[in-house]
Amino acid sequence: xxxxxxxxxxxxxxxxxxxxxxxxxxxxxxxxxxxxxxxxxxxxxxxxxxxxxxxxxxxxxxxxxxxxxxxxxxxxxxxxxxxxxxxxxxxxxxxxxxxxxxxxxxxxxxxxxxxxxxxxxxxxxxxxxxxxxxxxxxxxxxxxxxxxxxxxxxxxxxxxxxxxxxxxxxxxxxxxxxxxxxxxxxxxxxxxxxxxxxxxxxxxxxxxxxxxxxxxxxxxxxxxxxxxxxxxxxxxxxxxxxxxxxxxxxxxxxxxxxxxxxxxxxxxxxxxxxxx
Amino acid sequence: xxxxxxxxxxxxxxxxxxxxxxxxxxxxxxxxxxxxxxxxxxxxxxxxxxxxxxxxxxxxxxxxxxxxxxxxxxxxxxxxxxxxxxxxxxxxxxxxxxxxxxxxxxxxxxxxxxxxxxxxxxxxxxxxxxxxxxxxxxxxxxxxxxxxxxxxxxxxxxxxxxxxxxxxxxxxxxxxxxxxxxxxxxxxxxxxxxxxxxxxxxxxxxxxxxxxxxxxxxxxxxxxxxxxxxxxxxxxxxxxxxxxxxxxxxxxxxxxxxxxxxxxxxxxxxxxxxxxxxxxxxxxxxxxxx
Amino acid sequence: xxxxxxxxxxxxxxxxxxxxxxxxxxxxxxxxxxxxxxxxxxxxxxxxxxxxxxxxxxxxxxxxxxxxxxxxxxxxxxxxxxxxxxxxxxxxxxxxxxxxxxxxxxxxxxxxxxxxxxxxxxxxxxxxxxxxxxxxxxxxxxxxxxxxxxxxxxxxxxxxxxxxxxxxxxxxxxxxxxxxxxxxxxxxxxxxxxxxxxxxxxxxxxxxxxxxxxxxxxxxxxxxxxxxxxxxxxxxxxxxxxxxxxxxxxxxxxxxxxxxxxxxxxxxxxxxxxxxxxxxxxxxxxxxxxxxxxxxxxxxxxxxxxxxxxxxxxxxxxxxxxxxxxxxxxxxxx
Numbered sequence: 051x052x053x054x055x056x057x058x059x060x061x062x063x064x065x066x067x068x069x070x071x072x073x074x075x076x077x078x079x080x081x082x083x084x085x086x087x088x089x090x091x092x093x094x095x096x097x098x099x100x101x102x103x104x105x106x107x108x109x110x111x112x113x114x115x116x117x118x119x120x121x122x123x124x125x126x127x128x129x130x131x132x133x134x135x136x137x138x139x140x141x142x143x144x145x146x147x148x149x150x151x152x153x154x155x156x157x158x159x160x161x162x163x164x165x166x167x168x169x170x171x172x173x174x175x176x177x178x179x180x181x182x183x184x185x186x187x188x189x190x191x192x193x194x195x196x197x198x199x200x201x202x203x204x205x206x207x208x209x210x211x212x213x214x215x216x217x218x219x220x221x222x223x224x225x226x227x228x229x230x231x232x233x234x235x236x237x238x239x240x241x242x243x244x245x246x247x248x249x250x251x252x253x254x255x256x257x258x259x260x261x262x263x264x265x266x267x268x269x270x271x272x273x274x275x276x277x278x279x280x281x282x283x284x285x286x287x288x289x290x291x292x293x294x295x296x297x298x299x300x301x302x303x304x305x306x307x308x309x310x311x312x313x314x315x316x317x318x319x320x321x322x323x324x325x326x
Numbered sequence: 327x328x329x330x331x332x333x334x335x336x337x338x339x340x341x342x343x344x345x346x347x348x349x350x351x352x353x354x355x356x357x358x359x360x361x362x363x364x365x366x367x368x369x370x371x372x373x374x375x376x377x378x379x380x381x382x383x384x385x386x387x388x389x390x391x392x393x394x395x396x397x398x399x400x401x402x403x404x405x406x407x408x409x410x411x412x413x414x415x416x417x418x419x420x421x422x423x424x425x426x427x428x429x430x431x432x433x434x435x436x437x438x439x440x441x442x443x444x445x446x447x448x449x450x451x452x453x454x455x456x457x458x459x460x461x462x463x464x465x466x467x468x469x470x471x472x473x474x475x476x477x478x479x480x481x482x483x484x485x486x487x488x489x490x491x492x493x494x495x496x497x498x499x500x501x502x503x504x505x506x507x508x509x510x511x512x513x514x515x516x517x518x519x520x521x522x523x524x525x526x527x528x529x530x531x532x533x534x535x536x537x538x539x540x541x542x543x544x545x546x547x548x549x550x551x552x553x554x555x556x557x558x559x560x561x562x563x564x565x566x567x568x569x570x571x572x573x574x575x576x577x578x579x580x581x582x583x584x585x586x587x588x589x590x591x592x593x594x595x596x597x598x599x600x601x602x603x604x605x606x607x608x609x610x611x612x613x614x615x616x
Numbered sequence: 617x618x619x620x621x622x623x624x625x626x627x628x629x630x631x632x633x634x635x636x637x638x639x640x641x642x643x644x645x646x647x648x649x650x651x652x653x654x655x656x657x658x659x660x661x662x663x664x665x666x667x668x669x670x671x672x673x674x675x676x677x678x679x680x681x682x683x684x685x686x687x688x689x690x691x692x693x694x695x696x697x698x699x700x701x702x703x704x705x706x707x708x709x710x711x712x713x714x715x716x717x718x719x720x721x722x723x724x725x726x727x728x729x730x731x732x733x734x735x736x737x738x739x740x741x742x743x744x745x746x747x748x749x750x751x752x753x754x755x756x757x758x759x760x761x762x763x764x765x766x767x768x769x770x771x772x773x774x775x776x777x778x779x780x781x782x783x784x785x786x787x788x789x790x791x792x793x794x795x796x797x798x799x800x801x802x803x804x805x806x807x808x809x810x811x812x813x814x815x816x817x818x819x820x821x822x823x824x825x826x827x828x829x830x831x832x833x834x835x836x837x838x839x840x841x842x843x844x845x846x847x848x849x850x851x852x853x854x855x856x857x858x859x860x861x862x863x864x865x866x867x868x869x870x871x872x873x874x875x876x877x878x879x880x881x882x883x884x885x886x887x888x889x890x891x892x893x894x895x896x897x898x899x900x901x902x903x904x905x906x907x908x909x910x911x912x913x914x915x916x917x918x919x920x921x922x923x924x925x926x927x928x929x930x931x932x933x934x935x936x937x938x939x940x941x942x943x944x945x946x947x948x949x950x
Contacts, residue, residue: 059423060422060423060424060425063419063422063423063424064423064424064425064426066419067419067420067422067424067427067430068424068426068430070416070419070430070434071429071430071431071433071434072433074433074434074436074437074490074493074494075433075434075436075437077437077445077448077449077452077453077490078436078440078448080448080452080453080460081444081448081452084452092452094458095457095458095462095463095466096463096467097458097460097463139342139343139346140343142339142340142342142343143339143340143342143343143344145339146335146336146337146339146340147340149336150333150335150336152333152336156611158340158344160607160610160611161347162343162344162347163606163607163610164603164607165347165350165351166547167547167599167600167602167603167606168351168355168596168599169550169551169572169592169595169596169598169599170551170553170572171551171553171571171572171575171576171591171592171595172354172355172358172592172593172595172599173354173355173357173358173592174575174576174579174580174588174592175358175361175575175579175585175588175589175592176353176354176357176358176361177354178579178580179357179585180354180357199346199347199350202343202346202347202350203347206343217699219697219698219699219700219701220701220702220703220704222668222688222697222701223695223697223701223702223703223762224703224714225668225687225689226666226668226688226689226693226694226695226715227689227694227718227762227766228689228690228715228718228719229714229718231335233718237714238703241705242703242704242705256439259441260439260440260441260442262441262442262443262553262554262557263551263553263554263572266443266553266554266557267576267580276441277441277442277443277554278443280441280443280444280447280558281443281447281557281558283447284443284446284447284450284557284558284559291451291452291458294447294448294451295448295452298444298448301441301444302439302440302441302444305439305441306436306439306440308439309435309438309439310432310435310436310439313431313432313435313498316435316438316498317498317499317502320495320499320544321499321537321540321544
């Protein structure tokens with residue numbers, strides 16, 4: 051079905067697309083470059099693009115001075131923990147709604163979606179006070195819990211749309227073959243759902259990793275993930291650009307890779323299946 | 327899958343999620359409503375007293391509220407206009423036969439994966455700094471006076487940062503929608519003698535109407551609560567120039583420790599978000615039946 | 617053994633009655649086809665027998681034992697789905713073996729049975745492939761293999777051939793029939809295609825609107841349709857129905873004549889009419905004739921007939937092959 055395309059058309063659109071793509075990506079590239087400069091060069095005018103003294107000292111300093119790994123570990127534990135718990139709660143729920151829908155399933159799904167619409171500031175005060183009284187402020191457990199709840203609707207929705215695509219016939223065939231519900235889950239459903247599960251997991255990791263309302267408000271040091279850690283660079287104004295860039299590069303690198311892998315699922319997850 | 331046994335099991339599996347979300351939705355919201363009727367300051371504990379709707383009167387008549395409401399609307403409106411206005415041509419461009427399209431796509435999507443605190447600080451320091459920022463250097467090289475973004479146009483600066491973060495989202499969704507446009511439809515239109523322009527107006531744009539609506543609604547939900555970008559760049563200032571409702575509520579709660587009026591403000595935010603949510607839920611719901 | 621008896625089986629989804637009371641006795645070893653238009657309840661009836669749906673009322677007996685409260689796997693039936701429902705992540709061997717594995721059979725016995733089934737179905741070279749690497753016909757055979765390996769009391773087929781192209785469908789039709797005869801296992805087969813029903817069945821159940829219209833052998837249904845619905849549904853091309861004076865003259869509200877029982881006669885006899893369309897199949901010629909008085913009639917003539925659209929011809933039914941129906945659509949005994 052390939053349509054006829056002229057070479058000129060390809061050349062122009064390729065050039066335009068690469069130019070625009072480069073411009074959009076540029077701030078990230080510029081940040082990565084700055085992370086390899088000395089503080090003086092990072093601050094210099096006119097700026098040097100490639101011909102500067104490349105150094106990796108910022109990466110070392112970030113770790114020495116501010117214990118970068120501690121915050122990175124917090125990010126991993128908080129994003130990973132909240133994602134895993136959300137999946138544990140969401141898989142049975144989505145399974146149930148996809149394969150045994152009732153008249154109310156649609157309402158339940160939309161209601162779940164509407165909880166995601168609640169702006170976090172609306173409940174900032176009570177959550178803050180509850181956390182304060184329960185000693186959950188600046189704890190990983192507290193952040194895991196809140197991020198898990200915040201992303202649960204998206205996780206359920208994504209899984210639901212994936213499960214929906216598994217033909218019911220196959221589950222019925224398994225039941226005719228004598229599989230109990232448990233074995234049906236283990237031998238048939240789970241292996242078939244793995245692609246969907248994986249992309250749900252990835253998208254949720256991205257959302258939890260980058261979450262910057264609850265992490266900023268509920269953590270300061272002990273449990274502070276990278277979002278909060280990077281925010282601490284906002285105070286000594288004008289200083290340590292190279293170090294900020296190095297910390298930032300480290301903070302976004304893993305999620306950038308995950309994000310690129312899951313870009314197709316992103317659309318579906320973030321639009322609740324409204325655009326595929 | 328319609329036997330009684332499976333139906334019972336299904337309910338049992340669904341209930342933990344429903345219960346958790348129900349508690350998550352009801353308990354804090356009820357507390358917010360309760361606090362919003364109290365005089366309650368964390369600086370003066372033990373002095374809580376019922377004040378009825380005073381907090382609402384205070385919050386809604388506070389000049390800061392009107393300023394922040396205006397800032398919120400300007401921020402949401404401008405970012406929507408920028409992301410959709412640039413997203414459509416960008417999506418159309420990426421839908422063309424482009425050599426190395428996958429790589430270009432990666433570059434375009436990248437900003438979406440950058441955590442808000444990082445993008446805000448990188449823009450603020452490396453790009454928009456009035457002396458050493460790249461923009462300042464470009465302006466000087468062109469013989470112009472560099473703009474001191476966060477002093478002279480702080481809200482605009484934040485709009486640019488947020489728009490940069492959300493442009494990939496709009497583009498990606500519109501591109502996905504474009505790619506689902508039936509190739510034969512385009513060919514039929516071509517056979518009917520429609521020019522490239524009229525094909526875009528009569529075929530592509532109507533096809534994009536729904537994804538555009540989805541983008542508007544979802545972005546609005548998130549843009550109403552933009553927080554980190556303001557938190558790390560301007561702290562709401564100078565004055566109230568970059569304070570939006572989310573930031574105002576935060577500052578009343580955790581800077582001025584006025585729980586009562588922060589709660590009232592929080593509820594105002596909930597009401598505004600619900601107006602948008604109402605339409606989004608309807609669109610998604612319609613799709614669920616199709 | 618696999619005798620299946622339905623007694624007053626009913627099924628409703630909320631206020632909608634899908635099956636309005638079905639009584640049926642399926643003899644051991646017979647091949648029974650459920651046929652009817654879409655929405656007639658044939659698939660629901662099959663799923664009730666399988667246990668994939670609960671009956672609202674009535675009994676289902678397998679070898680005399682009521683199984684309505686027995687879960688699907690314990691009923692000793694196996695099913696071939698319209699979509700084949702193969703497990704995409706398992707090899708052909710894994711697919712066929714799954715039921716035996718669930719039943720907890722020892723490994724070597726499973727292997728022996730799977731290989732025997734594969735040999736019967738010419739699947740041996742494909743045992744280690746995944747379903748997506750197979751053609752439609754091969755997938756179909758895997759689905760059948762999965763059904764036969766468990767040595768069930770009966771096979772349930774839910775429109776298994778509808779996803780195959782025409783040539784393959786004819787071939788698989790033969791294979792399924794031959795296999796069923798060879799194994800001697802009861803089979804219930806759902807289809808909307810009356811040609812499949814006629815060619816494969818020992819007995820056909822014609823369903824319409826949740827009711828069993830008629831239960832009998834293909835030839836019984838063809839020769840003695842119980843009512844207008846069965847008469848119109850069985851036979852291709854469809855039977856011609858004529859109402860009005862021509863029917864009244866024969867003491868019926870409606871008379872039916874099959875296309876193959878209309879003869880072309882000389883002028884002045886029968887119903888005159890103009891040929892609208894002539895379809896030349898070589899072995900047969902189908903004519904669509906506008907008679908005015910009795911509407912458009914379909915005629916099937918053996919062999920090649922040199923008739924062109926626009927020709928004037930006259931038609932007369934074979935007097936022994938005119939079916940008569942009363943005002944409520946039931947057949948009037950000859």
